[in-house]
Amino acid sequence: MKSQLKPVTIGRSLLVYTFVFRTWISYYLRSKFSKPFLSQTNWEKYKSKFFTRKGKEAKIIFFRLGGVYIKIGQFISNLFHILPEEFLWELQELQDKVPPRSFSQIQKRWFQNFSQPMDQIFTDLEETSHASASTAQVHIGYYNQKKVAIKILYNGIEE
Numbered sequence: 121m122k123s124q125l126k127p128v129t130i131g132r133s134l135l136v137y138t139f140v141f142r143t144w145i146s147y148y149l150r151s152k153f154s155k156p157f158l159s160q161t162n163w164e165k166y167k168s169k170f171f172t173r174k175g176k177e178a179k180i181i182f183f184r185l186g187g188v189y190i191k192i193g194q195f196i197s198n199l200f201h202i203l204p205e206e207f208l209w210e211l212q213e214l215q216d217k218v219p220p221r222s223f224s225q226i227q228k229r230w231f232q233n234f235s236q237p238m239d240q241i242f243t244d245l246e247e248t249s250h251a252s253a254s255t256a257q258v259h260i261g262y263y264n265q266k267k268v269a270i271k272i273l274y275n276g277i278e279e
Contacts, residue, residue: 186254190214197215246261
């Protein structure tokens, strides 16, 4: 997964609804017009590829939308009793492989809440994130000669 996906700032719900609608229509039409002409084995292969591809697309959408949408994707990724497992296996990366944001985005967020730059407060501040999640990421630095973890919420999380 690329570490820097272009975030979606407007039309988030529309993007999700469009994906769901297009996926449903595509599957419905193929099941009505392709399935009758395929053997059971070939139909199962087609379904597996289809749901794997759609799972990958959904994962990218959730990563691009960020925040609460990653949380929704994490929830959906556990619905093995409802959704096809080929689709859900692709969403498993939402559980523990959320790509970090750039340090410049983190600094910008910091300035929204504090008047001093991070490097004036923390010494030996690591620009590479120590951990990243759906709502925040952590950087390591030193404050008064003590190693500290600095957790920064992403922009738009409060919305």
